[in-house]
Amino acid sequence: MKVTQMKIGQSGIIKKITAPEPIKSRLFAMGVAKNNRLTLLDHTIKKQTWEIEVEGTRIALRKEEAEGIEVEP
Amino acid sequence: MKQIRAVMVGQPNVGKSSIINAISGARLHVGNFAGVTVEKKEVTLQRGENDIDIVDLPGIYSLKAYTPEEHVAKRYLIEGQYDVIINVVDANILQRNLILTLQLLDMRRPMVLVVNMVDELEEKGGKIDADMLSTLLGIPVILTSAKEKRGVDEVVEKLIEVYKQKECACKLFYNEKIEDEIEKLSHILLKSPHFNDPNLARFYVIRLLENDEEIYKIVHDLPIFLELHEALGESIKRLKLEFDADSVSDIFADERNAIARSIVMQVMIQPQKETLTDKIDKILIHPILGLPIFLFFMWALFQITFEVGSIPMDYIDETVSNFASWLRTILPAGDLNSVITDGVIPAVGAILMFLPNILILFLGINLLEQTGYMARAAFLLDGFMKKFGLQGKAFIPLVSGFGCTVPAYMAARTLKNPKDRLITMLILGFMNCSARLPVYVLFIAAFFPTTSAGNVLFTIYVGGAILGLIVAKILRAILFKGEPEPFVMEMPPYRFPSIKVLAMELWIKAKLFIKKAGTFIAGAAMIIWFLSSYPVNEELQAQYQQKIEQASSKTQKVALMNEFAAKNLEHSYLGQIGKVIEPIFAPIGFDWRLSVATLSGLAAKEVVVSTLATLYAVGEANEKSDTLINKLRENIDFKTAIALIIIIMIYSPCVAAMSTFYAEVPQWAWRAFYTIYPNVLAWLAAFGVYHLLELLGY
Numbered sequence: 001m002k003v004t005q006m007k008i009g010q011s012g013i014i015k016k017i018t019a020p021e022p023i024k025s026r027l028f029a030m031g032v033a034k035n036n037r038l039t040l041l042d043h044t045i046k047k048q049t050w051e052i053e054v055e056g057t058r059i060a061l062r063k064e065e066a067e068g069i070e071v072e073p
Numbered sequence: 074m075k076q077i078r079a080v081m082v083g084q085p086n087v088g089k090s091s092i093i094n095a096i097s098g099a100r101l102h103v104g105n106f107a108g109v110t111v112e113k114k115e116v117t118l119q120r121g122e123n124d125i126d127i128v129d130l131p132g133i134y135s136l137k138a139y140t141p142e143e144h145v146a147k148r149y150l151i152e153g154q155y156d157v158i159i160n161v162v163d164a165n166i167l168q169r170n171l172i173l174t175l176q177l178l179d180m181r182r183p184m185v186l187v188v189n190m191v192d193e194l195e196e197k198g199g200k201i202d203a204d205m206l207s208t209l210l211g212i213p214v215i216l217t218s219a220k221e222k223r224g225v226d227e228v229v230e231k232l233i234e235v236y237k238q239k240e241c242a243c244k245l246f247y248n249e250k251i252e253d254e255i256e257k258l259s260h261i262l263l264k265s266p267h268f269n270d271p272n273l274a275r276f277y278v279i280r281l282l283e284n285d286e287e288i289y290k291i292v293h294d295l296p297i298f299l300e301l302h303e304a305l306g307e308s309i310k311r312l313k314l315e316f317d318a319d320s321v322s323d324i325f326a327d328e329r330n331a332i333a334r335s336i337v338m339q340v341m342i343q344p345q346k347e348t349l350t351d352k353i354d355k356i357l358i359h360p361i362l363g364l365p366i367f368l369f370f371m372w373a374l375f376q377i378t379f380e381v382g383s384i385p386m387d388y389i390d391e392t393v394s395n396f397a398s399w400l401r402t403i404l405p406a407g408d409l410n411s412v413i414t415d416g417v418i419p420a421v422g423a424i425l426m427f428l429p430n431i432l433i434l435f436l437g438i439n440l441l442e443q444t445g446y447m448a449r450a451a452f453l454l455d456g457f458m459k460k461f462g463l464q465g466k467a468f469i470p471l472v473s474g475f476g477c478t479v480p481a482y483m484a485a486r487t488l489k490n491p492k493d494r495l496i497t498m499l500i501l502g503f504m505n506c507s508a509r510l511p512v513y514v515l516f517i518a519a520f521f522p523t524t525s526a527g528n529v530l531f532t533i534y535v536g537g538a539i540l541g542l543i544v545a546k547i548l549r550a551i552l553f554k555g556e557p558e559p560f561v562m563e564m565p566p567y568r569f570p571s572i573k574v575l576a577m578e579l580w581i582k583a584k585l586f587i588k589k590a591g592t593f594i595a596g597a598a599m600i601i602w603f604l605s606s607y608p609v610n611e612e613l614q615a616q617y618q619q620k621i622e623q624a625s626s627k628t629q630k631v632a633l634m635n636e637f638a639a640k641n642l643e644h645s646y647l648g649q650i651g652k653v654i655e656p657i658f659a660p661i662g663f664d665w666r667l668s669v670a671t672l673s674g675l676a677a678k679e680v681v682v683s684t685l686a687t688l689y690a691v692g693e694a695n696e697k698s699d700t701l702i703n704k705l706r707e708n709i710d711f712k713t714a715i716a717l718i719i720i721i722m723i724y725s726p727c728v729a730a731m732s733t734f735y736a737e738v739p740q741w742a743w744r745a746f747y748t749i750y751p752n753v754l755a756w757l758a759a760f761g762v763y764h765l766l767e768l769l770g771y
């Protein structure tokens with residue numbers, strides 16, 4: 001499922017990342033890579049901005065980027 | 074004496090500045106990397122017979138550079154002259170940091186790994202086996218805590234040791250199939266006569282496989298390029314097929330991630346789940362409370378910046394003008410005296426006056442950044458700002474713009490993406506700065522009833538902000554059409570800031586500001602001064618001197634002196650320019666006086682008031698002067714007054730602000746655009762409103 005479909009507090013293993021460069025590299029450099037564990041921490045009321053945690057790093061993303069990350073709960 | 078040159082590399086926020094600061098006996102130098110406005114910190118120190126020089130590179134997330142800071146760091150790593158790499162990582166997020174370490178290890182250069190923030194990790198019950206880590210990576214590993222000054226001096230010792238060995242003992246390899254391709258391609262590269270270092274060849278090949286454009290440019294001119302290019306294409310095809318991946322970058326990404334994971338598993342005892350940041354975040358980015366809390370912080374920051382900052386401001390102003398008056402009496406009368414006491418010193422004083430504001434604002438912003446709150450603010454506001462093609466963090470420079478545009482331009486540095494930064498800076502001028510207030514107060518007092526004054530002022534401020542956001546949206550749509558606006562931002566854990574690092578950053582900012590903007594501002598202010606005081610009309614001077622001497626009463630004398638000042642300004646270059654450009658302003662109802670006043674507003678916005686006072690021959694006056702208000706009512710009609718207010722709202726900010734913009738934005742095209750478009754926009758808006766009011770019968 002996509003990150004945007006997760007519930008707050010839910011976690012899963014990252015399976016696939018779809019994003020154009022240079023966003024993909026940036027995500028990767030922050031630890032968003034295949035087989036790492038991702039937890040959805042929060043999103044703003046309008047679901048425009050999302051906060052996730054991957055291997056100890058908290059990351060803020062926009063909806064567009066969050067949609068490109070697929071996890072397996 | 075041996076000279077050892079080292080570079081310090083690491084991801085942002087790992088504590089590089091803190092380590093640099095904690096090394097004992099080190100002397101800090103600050104400058105810029107050649108040709109770019111990226112700060113360069115460098116320390117020099119002595120150990121035994123060695124002279125050591127460490128350059129602190131801007132924080133980078135990976136060798137795939139993205140922001141200007143990252144490009145600078147990467148270029149330095151690839152082309153710079155240095156002997157040893159010091160890679161700093163954060164013990165708490167070792168796995169992620171090791172990915173950059175692995176990219177650096179591809180260079181196979183002498184390297185030391187510094188695992189910082191171990192105090193935090195240990196406090197949470199975690200632990201890292203440094204010996205094991207060192208064995209796995211093949212480079213020395215030092216555990217440090219910059220906060221507790223633990224292990225920092227050991228970094229220097231290890232650095233010297235590694236320097237003496239020259240070779241990097243790193244022995245990490247990727248998957249066999251990848252290594253095979255690397256081997257093949259390196260072989261081709263090494264055929265080139267300029268190329269005889271197998272380690273460098275390996276590094277270049279890896280970067281090329283990852284589609285690194287900068288390396289591509291370097292090898293592009295080699296004679297073996299065609300052969301290499303072809304082989305590279307084949308290798309990439311084979312690897313993609315073999316690993317069923319979209320790109321070789323992805324393959325390397327997975328490889329490095331897997332290596333980093335397995336290393337962390339072997340060397341680290343994971344800490345118990347941390348909770349402090351969780352708890353604070355529950356409040357600070359709370360869906361409902363988050364925003365009010367943020368607004369309170371902003372309010373407090375600007376209150377302190379502009380209230381506390383104004384105390385030394387008056388003091389500085391007074392001291393500078395006292396100094397100028399004193400100097401006037403000391404120096405022989407004449408042009409030189411005038412240049413120094415009327416031109417240079419007030420201009421330099423004007424720069425110094427901004428300094429308290431800038432320092433306080435920067436202290437606040439640094440505090441927000443170092444504690445980790447800045448990222449939260451961006452998180453909260455990004456949804457709103459995105460609608461206008463801006464980014465969450467842009468809020469802070471924009472709000473600073475209501476105080477003073479100069480520090481606001483510098484505050485835009487917190488935006489790392491160059492496009493976001495540029496758009497923010499281009500619309501900053503629409504946030505009405507405090508220097509424009511006197512102009513508004515004067516015109517509102519002259520043309521509106523007292524009861525509606527507050528509302529009019531509010532409309533001006535809100536109108537400016539809305540206009541800015543709309544322009545941002547348009548700029549984003551037109552100038553950067555179709556380009557992605559990535560927003561992927563780390564939210565660092567909350568930390569207590571270090572006073573020493575704050576002080577150092579502040580010192581750096583102050584120095585850079587005085588040096589850079591200072592030269593611009595002093596120069597520009599002197600030009601305006603020159604234009605308004607020359608040429609001296611001797612005849613006029615003699616004429617008035619005589620009249621003044623003959624005047625019977627004191628009031629008459631003053632009136633004559635005011636008249637003389639007005640005539641003098643009329644005949645000055647500035648007045649002449651005002652007359653030349655009068656036709657431009659004529660369609661919006663301006664006479665040459667208003668044109669000159671508008672021009673003089675480029676020196677500083679509050680100067681508009683004093684220029685009008687001089688031109689209407691009322692002498693020294695401020696925005697509350699009744700005489701001036703009456704004169705304005707007599708000479709200007711309502712629609713012209715509104716047109717002037719609109720011009721002041723939109724046109725170029727003062728030279729101090731413009732010089733700061735030029736100093737921050739190196740591209741000439743953008744500088745030119747920035748210099749022209751607000752003025753065109755201001756004129757068009759004023760023209761539209763003027764004629765609309767005319768139609769409505771004003």
Ligand SMILES: Nc1nc2c(ncn2[C@@H]2O[C@H](COP(=O)(O)OP(=O)(O)O)[C@@H](O)[C@H]2O)c(=O)[nH]1
Nearest residue numbers: 086087088089090091190218219220443570571
């Ligand atoms: N607990 C702890 N905090 C540290 C340590 N080193 C740096 N910090 C803090 O981490 C934050 C980022 O440090 P800074 O030196 O600005 O990082 P840089 O971006 O890599 O230069 C600051 O708030 C520092 O006070 C450390 O060893 N232990």
